[in-house]
Amino acid sequence: MKRSSTAKNGSKLKQDKKIVLALYRKMVLIREFEMKAKEIFHSGKMPGFIHIYVGEEAVAAGVCAQLHQDDYVASTHRGHGHALAKGVAPRDAMAELMGVVTGCSGGRGGTMHLYDPEVGFLGSNGVVPPGILIAAGAGLSAQLRGTSQVAVAFFGDGGSNNGAFHEGLNLAAAWDLPVVFVCENNFYATEMPFSETTKNTNVASRAKAYGIPGIQVDGNDVMAVYEKAGEAIQRAREGGGPTLIECVTYRWFGHHAGDPGVSYRTKEEVAEWKERDPIGKLRNDSIAARLATETDFQRIDEEIKDVIEESADFALASPLEADSTALDHVFYSPAE
């Protein structure tokens, strides 16, 4: 008896370790990707501007680890983390940020038009927050086709005050669509505190108005996000309808890479949230629980460093599309 329960425990621990390391790898991939993108942006080589996801990695990593490749994700303007977590290749994403021909959208979209249908990534978005409606549509499509696919919409606290929030949640609830709505509440929409534009700042509590479950999760605790997202995704997959998950988190840097992010936030507030680093938390918790070792994490850090260097080299060495193709994909051509 004792021996079999020990064996069972052992396999559970092995499974837990596998999950911990997979989540860690994804979070570090997102963190390093963003830091490299920021560096290239500030060097002046990257066109446009980018919104950095550092500090919020646990949300994308925890949710997407529960999804299948053919499930859908509709994302935001702060979408690099969602893209990487859903399986967009880092080099394809970095190249897209650079606007070069090897990017996942052929370099024609950039940071806010990352797109890769092969892995169910339905796009980052310049508009706030159409991902809610795109995911509702993808969920309706899955339901009509009779598949067990699930769609996830990511959006911010600011996005939750846009009309699309009501339309998307109401429709998904009315038709029991397989959609999970994930609000990344980082307390600010650009420089505007959520509390100054919103009477009820508990986004999860709004689910009640739509007759669906709503839960609030510590968005810097990747294991908690993973667990709660897993329950909601399974429910959606089994025909139980949508869920609203509010992940409370924080962006470390400004709204976009050119915003120092200090005029509307105190240094103390930023420092306090940096202390609650989602990557550090997983690392410390797992070591304390003897689920993984410092060496396990160091190995991943090294591995990701190489992946990111390679992605940046690839993106920086890739050419722009030829001028003569500027009108390609713009007008419908029956010959295509």
Ligand SMILES: Cc1ncc(C[n+]2csc(CCOP(=O)(O)OP(=O)(O)O)c2C)c(N)n1
């Ligand atoms: C419909 C629309 N309104 C306004 C904007 C300008 N805008 C871009 S990002 C943003 C703030 C979004 O805040 P939030 O949804 O909380 O996401 P976060 O940036 O905090 O991740 C705004 C107002 C926009 N892109 N689209």
Ligand SMILES: [Mg+2]
């Ligand atoms: Mg916000």
